Amino acid sequence: MEPTPIGLDLEIFTLALPLTLGVVQLLKEAGLPARWAGLAALVVGLLAGIAVHLAGIPTASGVGDDLRLAALSGIVAGLSAAGVWSGTKAIYEP
Numbered sequence: 254m255e256p257t258p259i260g261l262d263l264e265i266f267t268l269a270l271p272l273t274l275g276v277v278q279l280l281k282e283a284g285l286p287a288r289w290a291g292l293a294a295l296v297v298g299l300l301a302g303i304a305v306h307l308a309g310i311p312t313a314s315g316v317g318d319d320l321r322l323a324a325l326s327g328i329v330a331g332l333s334a335a336g337v338w339s340g341t342k343a344i345y346e347p
Contacts, residue, residue: 265323269301269330294335302327
């Protein structure tokens, strides 16, 4: 059995990051407390990574062919989205 390559899939990451930002913002506007936004970003990123994998979107690296690595790419995208949001908010809030 060959070892599975460990890496992130850029296609999944590129799709999951803005999707996560948008969905978490919608959840916050719908009443989600801001303190839960990070956890929501992680979950939405995970689900986005899995959705991209299940949709069968071809990826250049082939990492998206493995559900576990697609889920990992989604989690990293979700956590990155939370970081992008908080970093941008910290810069622009007085």
